[in-house]
Amino acid sequence: xxxxFASRCSRVSRSLFGGLSNNSPGLFTTSHxxxxxxxxSQLQQQRTFIQMRTVLKVxxxxxxxxVMCIQALKGKKGARLGDTIVASVKEAHPNGKxxxxxxxxxxxxxxxxxxxxxxxxxxxxxxxxxxxVDKQGQPIGTRVFGPVPHELRQKKHVKILTLAGHxx
Amino acid sequence: MRLEKCWFCSSTVYPGHGxxxxxxxxxxxRFCRSKCHKNFKMKxxxxxxxxTKAYRRVHGKDMTQDSTFEFERxxxxxxxxxxxxxxxxxxxxxxxxxxxxxxxxxxxxxxxxLESSIMYIVWICGTLVSSPPPHEKxxxxxxxxxxxxxxxxxxxxxxx
Numbered sequence: 001x002x003x004x005f006a007s008r009c010s011r012v013s014r015s016l017f018g019g020l021s022n023n024s025p026g027l028f029t030t031s032h033x034x035x036x037x038x039x040x041s042q043l044q045q046q047r048t049f050i051q052m053r054t055v056l057k058v059x060x061x062x063x064x065x066x067v068m069c070i071q072a073l074k075g076k077k078g079a080r081l082g083d084t085i086v087a088s089v090k091e092a093h094p095n096g097k098x099x100x101x102x103x104x105x106x107x108x109x110x111x112x113x114x115x116x117x118x119x120x121x122x123x124x125x126x127x128x129x130x131x132x133v134d135k136q137g138q139p140i141g142t143r144v145f146g147p148v149p150h151e152l153r154q155k156k157h158v159k160i161l162t163l164a165g166h167x168x
Numbered sequence: 169m170r171l172e173k174c175w176f177c178s179s180t181v182y183p184g185h186g187x188x189x190x191x192x193x194x195x196x197x198r199f200c201r202s203k204c205h206k207n208f209k210m211k212x213x214x215x216x217x218x219x220t221k222a223y224r225r226v227h228g229k230d231m232t233q234d235s236t237f238e239f240e241r242x243x244x245x246x247x248x249x250x251x252x253x254x255x256x257x258x259x260x261x262x263x264x265x266x267x268x269x270x271x272x273x274x275x276x277x278x279x280x281x282l283e284s285s286i287m288y289i290v291w292i293c294g295t296l297v298s299s300p301p302p303h304e305k306x307x308x309x310x311x312x313x314x315x316x317x318x319x320x321x322x323x324x325x326x327x328x
Contacts, residue, residue, distance in 0.1 A: 044206070110192075119169070120184030126192045147194040166194035 047113040049078025050085060050128060059109055059129040059148075060141030060163075063096015064089045067106060067130060081111040081123070082151040084137075087130065097140055098132065104140070106130030107157055109148045109164075123149060123168065131160050139163065176204035176214050178221035231275040236268040 050056065054069040067087035072079035079085045085106050092100045110125035117123060125147070132140045139160055147166040152158075161167060172181045175197040187205055189197045199205040207217060214222040224230040247253070 044209075110190075114187060121181075122187045123190060124187065125190050146192050147190050149190075168188075168190040168194065168196065 047111075047124070049075065049080060049113060050083075050108055050111060051078035054078075054128065055090065056085075056087065056106070056108070057110075057127055057129040058106075058132060059145050060131045060139060061096075061143045061145075062132045062139075062141035063098045064092045064100075064102075064104070064132060066091040067104065067132070070103065079108055080113060081108055081115040081125075081149055082155050082157075083108050084133070085130065087132075104132045105135060106132050107137075107139075107152070107155075107160060109144070109152070109160065110146065115149075115151065117151075125149075125168070133157075133160075172198045174198060174200035174204050176200075176208055176217075176220060178214075229279065231272060234268065234271055236264055236271065239264055 049072070050069055051072060052069055056067055056069060058064045058067055066089075068090050069079070069085045069087050071086040073084045073086065075083060085108060087104055087106050089098050089100050089102045089104060092098060098104060107130060108128070109131050110127055110129040112124060112126070112128055114122040114124040129146060131144055131148075134140060137157065137159075142163070144160055144163040145165065147168040148160060148164040149168050150161070152161050169183055171183075173179070174181050174186070176199060179200050181198050181200045186198060186200045187202075189199070189205070189208075191197070197208065199208065207214075214220040215226050217223055221230065225232050
């Protein structure tokens with residue numbers, strides 16, 4: 001919790017580092033120490049789209065742990081909450097359905113960049129996370145971790161919503 | 169449509185305003201404006217930030233328990249639409265608001281009375297303590313405190 005807040009303190013202009021600084025505390029503690037030193041002069045962090053080279057967390061049990069976005073399928077500037085991306089698996093569990101280096105499709109279920117809702121409010125999450133899907137849009141894994149937005153219903157990813165624990 | 173409360177300052181968030189932050193443990197924080205959101209990101213505790221309702225309640229500046237607050241409790245069960253019920257509720261809302269406002273004003277008035285009388289008592293006790301102790305023949309030292317202002321009714325004292 002503290003690590004995610006502190007990592008938000010550093011100003012990053014490109015989301016190349018955006019994925020790195022939003023990580024779970026166990027993995028990237030060294031970069032967190034480094035960014036904390038120049039933190040309080042620029043307190044606000046600019047959150048942008050999910051684009052090429054963005055590292056995202058995987059929010060299901062398909063076997064992958066981290067994927068790097070190769071292509072955002074819709075959108076000129078990048079993917080947002082609820083969009084699909086093409087990604088390459090960078091880190092995986094030893095015995096899982098997907099292996100490291102595989103090219104997969106994913107649906108963005110949590111994005112640190114705020115997304116407008118039709119009632120005028122905005123939602124933002126704590127990190128960037130995907131759920132891996134196949135070409136037809138069906139999730140590869142059987143469980144989804146963490147909260148998911150109900151924007152997925154409009155994008156017709158009903159299966160992910162049924163698997164989700166919390167719907168934001 | 170639901171009128172939410174800002175997590176930081178406890179003001180109402182109307183539709184179309186504010187940002188909603190969802191943490192990974194699925195706790196949702198709603199903010200009415202970026203001022204509250206930025207304070208949250210700075211990890212400030214609303215109970216210590218003077219202009220928030222949380223601070224005012226904790227420090228006894230605003231009243232905490234009142235029957236008018238019961239009407240604003242969050243209800244998650246949808247009510248079957250009844251035209252008479254809806255009409256009565258709409259008529260009652262301004263009345264309840266007025267009652268709450270008058271009670272709050274009374275609380276503020278009593279609070280200023282209480283605080284000034286406490287100051288006066290502290291001053292008196294202070295001067296008595298600094299003077300030489302009374303004769304030990306009298307078991308307990310008792311004195312009558314005469315305040316120039318009336319002490320408030322006892323159930324409006326802020327609970328410490």
